[in-house]
Amino acid sequence: MAFTYRRILSYFFRGLLFLTPLVVTIYIVYEIFLFLDNLIPVPIPGIGILMVLGLITFVGYLASLFFTKPLFDWFERGVFKIPFVNLLYTSIKDLMGAFVGEKKKFSSPVIVEISDTMSRLGFITQEDLTVIDLQDKVAVYFPHSYNVSGNVFLVNKEKVKPLKGVRSSDVMKFLVSGGVSPLEH
Numbered sequence: 001m002a003f004t005y006r007r008i009l010s011y012f013f014r015g016l017l018f019l020t021p022l023v024v025t026i027y028i029v030y031e032i033f034l035f036l037d038n039l040i041p042v043p044i045p046g047i048g049i050l051m052v053l054g055l056i057t058f059v060g061y062l063a064s065l066f067f068t069k070p071l072f073d074w075f076e077r078g079v080f081k082i083p084f085v086n087l088l089y090t091s092i093k094d095l096m097g098a099f100v101g102e103k104k105k106f107s108s109p110v111i112v113e114i115s116d117t118m119s120r121l122g123f124i125t126q127e128d129l130t131v132i133d134l135q136d137k138v139a140v141y142f143p144h145s146y147n148v149s150g151n152v153f154l155v156n157k158e159k160v161k162p163l164k165g166v167r168s169s170d171v172m173k174f175l176v177s178g179g180v181s182p183l184e185h
Helices: 003-041 046-062 069-080 081-099 168-176
Strands: 111-112 121-126 137-143 150-156 160-162
Touching: 003 046, 069 081, 081 111, 111 137, 111 168, 121 160
Parallel strands: none
Antiparallel strands: 111 121, 111 160, 121 137, 137 150
């Protein structure tokens, strides 16, 4: 009897391990889809999200044109003059630029020696800190596991070693998963 009970419990946990990430992922994707689709209320499902994606693409196209770029620059300069809005806007813009911009910031995975027996994985986000009179340091971002936050430390350059042969996305997945996801070559 205990053998059957353990086997059923094992099947239950195996099913839970398979279904939970699948259902949560589907739910999050579905909610994001609904949110984006409802930004422009149209009676046909899916058309709103296509319109939002088209609008984003069109604004990106306009922002890259030679004769409309000054208008976008003028708008940004106006935003920079509003105290709280400036902080919020620039923080969000820098964060978005770190992932999708021309100057991606999480493309340099490193291992940082914390002590003789311990190291941490992170990403160099600033190599030149001379503006704050720290020529011998770099800024390294250490993401938290199972979270979308992290810490930035200013680290001596000789304590930082680039990780070669490992993709940045694999290092980020490894860190965010708490070291559970494997690092692949």
